[in-house]
Amino acid sequence: MSPDVPLLNDYKKDFFLKRFPQTVLGGPRLKLGYYAPPYIYVNQIILFLMPCALGGIGTLLYQLGILEDYYTAALSGGLMLFTAFVIQFTSLYARNKSVMVERILTTDILAEEDEHEFTSCAGAETIKFLIPGKKYIANTVFHSVLAGLVCGLGTWYLLPKRITLLYGSAGGTIVLVFFGWITLCTGEYSLIVNTAIETATFQTQDTYEITPLMRPLYIFFFVSVDLAHRFMVNVPALEQMNQILHILFIFLPFLWALGTLPPPDALFLWAMEQVLEFGLGGSSMSTHPRLLIMFIVSVGTAITSYFIPSTVGVVLFMTGLGFLLSLNLSEMGFIFKCSITRHRVGTKSKALPSGSEKQLTWKECLFYIMILVLALLESILLHHFACCSQISKNSPQAIVGYILMVLLITLWILREIQSVYIFGIFRNPFYPKDVQTVTLFLEKQARLMKIGVVRRILLNLGRKVKSTNLVLYL
Template identity: 60%
Template structure:
């Protein structure tokens, strides 16, 4: 292709200039491929500016000191609900009017798009063209109420006095007021009148009409920050964030048109997956249904932990649910169907990949049950008899800390000797077969490495989880009942030690090293977080996580460098906080 070839030819340019303004403005079709009456464009412009008119009424009454700010917001929202209801009723009446008598359309197959014939300004064809309507009655009601809430909160969000006090500049307040209402009108039009063709899509077909909710949901997120700032005006960081978001609010139409902001269904599913993986200790699911179910179950476990009245009950509940939720439930259905002598289920069960080295069966079920009972017994006994209020070098939890450090070092050594080189590639591994000329010597060395691998697997999959259960069960943070940090932190910790044992072991070793290094120091800020939240922060600081979950790094030097850097970072932050608190205490 030569340099004179255009990026868009004439046909593509025509399509682009018809579609792009519609996407930017949220749905109005201001450029059609055929000659349309002027009232088609006038009606769309009137509907587009209607929310601004209602918001302007509320703003004017507030500026004249006739209404309070929240009363003005309620007035604008109520007017918008009435207008949206009228619009939807008009669409329903137009549909019923044309259901019984349907006119035959003679469409020219050579035309690029469907052409409409309009009889009058308020005719059925005109209404159905401008206002396509909703598929479901539930969405009609929900979108109408949501449009009223958006208009009311948007009026409150863009009050001139509020903007002037936020920026201390009248010119900036007027600019944000004007272009902010353009953004609000775009969101309202997309929600009520006609949904724009979005650049970023997640589902091929919008069966449940989720696309109209994308733009309003982002607006509600911006408004939520402003509401938080209204009720917490003393936080300077929140004020700066509110100022920045008011400016970004003006560029939302451009971000939507360029496809930078994700659809609302993709955002919610992504948020649930990230919360499940990083916040609740789960793993990514293969389907959306499994993701939603596992997320709801995990959240239910965390909420249930909040209402347990005793620390022993919290330990037993989180230990049991952490083990149960870490199992693979995909084979349970096939196992029960196989018991019912279903040939298809038996074939699928035979072809099912092995989980933890074996397929799920009745023998494995009893093995899992035995492990669960042993974990519950260990957690309950150690919590009841081993929990002490003071931390010392000879406390039971400190002893288990040394055991965890030893397990991490031994497992790392056993992993390193599996390769051809050791000590970060400096020396050749003497245990690794150097040649395969002598088959007997090769098999002997290979069998030795296999035994080392089996020992490492036993340490990781069996010994380490029980050691970590003992470390968590004797933690003093479990005495802080009915707190969010306890619910989220320990729910994640007791689940991660089964699902991601190696990384959970590394996290607890980092916590143990920090505590052992700071036995003679009082790290008030660090200790106030609780062990569960400490483990959550360490997991993020280590950088061992990816988008889909946890992954294992093969580079040993990177492994230890990041662990050491995390320990030093935590100690420096905690000591700095302790020094600051000490200075404040001395001043008072």
């Protein structure tokens, strides 16, 4: 791009000035590309500040000593629940009342962008513009109930007395309460009035209306830490975390607008995959259904092992299922299905195309069974002798264990050297930068091959040392 070309031209600048405040505030369209009556902006401001007004009623009663904190949260949440239902059913009534009008097609599409005709302050077209409504009745009820919970817990989260006790500063309390309610209003507006155009998106189309749940989800996370701090006293780490999150809470609208925080569907899938890999010992899955199935099976296996009374039974159960889940079950199921299809049809040519013909031979089945038996036998022996033997720091087994640790670190370093980026950040100087310089490319490729050979030798050596360690242990 030429340096004379601006980053934002007039059209982009106008679009940015319309879209960015809408994303930051959670959905209010305070700048339109055409003339709109003043009541359009006034209605949006009223709807935006509605949670703050309802929460302010409960907060005032709490500050005056009339209500306890939990009654304050219940009152604010109940008022918000009623208001959310009123807003949603008003939108539903306006959509049913309005008449579909076919607009005359124009050649200049950009000139007619986002244009609406407003007849009155409470007209059907005005309500449809302010409150588009939900696609499904279930979401109408669910989002309204969720809005009540967010308002109630948010009121509890932002009680001035509580924040003053947390920080010991009246000035800081005023700032946190004011901007904290702005954050809550952005989450409520996006949930029940008009969903903001989020910067961070995971799905191309929001079919099930998951995007409105993004902001309340993070609000619930912040509130959950505060609730844990309330009921778990004398935990300094939790108190410090609560103080930090109260400050970070007022910056949530900008984090949402900049796309720093992921949407809920991507967040849950990522968290599920991390738990599957690092918590349950699984592997990454290529599709969402496979990830969900493997996660459910792995969690079910871990929960089932908790109810097995015998430790030997737990070891056998976890070892056997761990081995079975480590196999490519989808491919084995595909081969089994193809075998049944061939058996029904009677000929291979009619069952499958020639490129996908693959059979699970009896040798492979026997090999898998032998590995399973050996794994079960090894786990039983380790479990039996682990209870009876004591390992000293100077024993041969401990020395072999230290050797294994050194080999593991060395293998990890050699693996990083063979990658394009070291630690995923720094460019590897040993890796060829350009394939056009043939001589230099071949030299660096030869170095990497030597490193790979050394890594393979050490890997095989590590396996032999591991076997030796097992023999010494027994």
